[in-house]
Amino acid sequence: MRTPSWMKIVLCLMLFTAPAMAEPETVSAPDGCPSVTHVPMGTVMRGTPAEVAATITCEAGSVGPVRLFVRLSDVNKPVSTEMAGQGDGVYSATIPVSMFAGITRFWYYVDARGKADPSQSDESVVQTRWYP
Numbered sequence: 707m708r709t710p711s712w713m714k715i716v717l718c719l720m721l722f723t724a725p726a727m728a729e730p731e732t733v734s735a736p737d738g739c740p741s742v743t744h745v746p747m748g749t750v751m752r753g754t755p756a757e758v759a760a761t762i763t764c765e766a767g768s769v770g771p772v773r774l775f776v777r778l779s780d781v782n783k784p785v786s787t788e789m790a791g792q793g794d795g796v797y798s799a800t801i802p803v804s805m806f807a808g809i810t811r812f813w814y815y816v817d818a819r820g821k822a823d824p825s826q827s828d829e830s831v832v833q834t835r836w837y838p
Contacts (some may be wrong), residue, residue: 735830739764740820746837747814756801760816760834763795770819770829774799777813777836778806789816813838 728748734741744760762769772791775784785805789797797818806812813836819829 731834733832733834735820735822735832737822737830739767739822739830740769740818740832742816742818742832742834744816744834750806753803755803756806757798758789758801758814758816759792759796759798760789760818761795762797762818762820764820764822767820767822767824767826769795770821772797772819773817774801775815775817776801776805778809784813786817811838 728746730745732743741763750756772789773786775786777784787799789799815836816834
């Protein structure tokens, strides 16, 4: 059976214009708690808030505060906001449109804390890399 030419064109357009899916990044504290899995955001449409989500796990212990750090330029100090738990280890935060209005690029990372054992005096800290 022969495929019509117009179908080939449509298929090619779909394949070559589909956004590339980013690979998830997983980082863990040395003792494994916490562990952060995050799929980087792609392009953010002008006029819409940017939603950042990450899955935080700590099999044997507890997850502490999870924060999102956002920097609007190379020289600005990052601004942090708490990420809210959505259930099943998923945490998210929304970067409001007003925060990045007028700029074409911003950077962010996720910071998570936790204890593998409740008797630990200090929390372990794990951070993703900076994402543009």
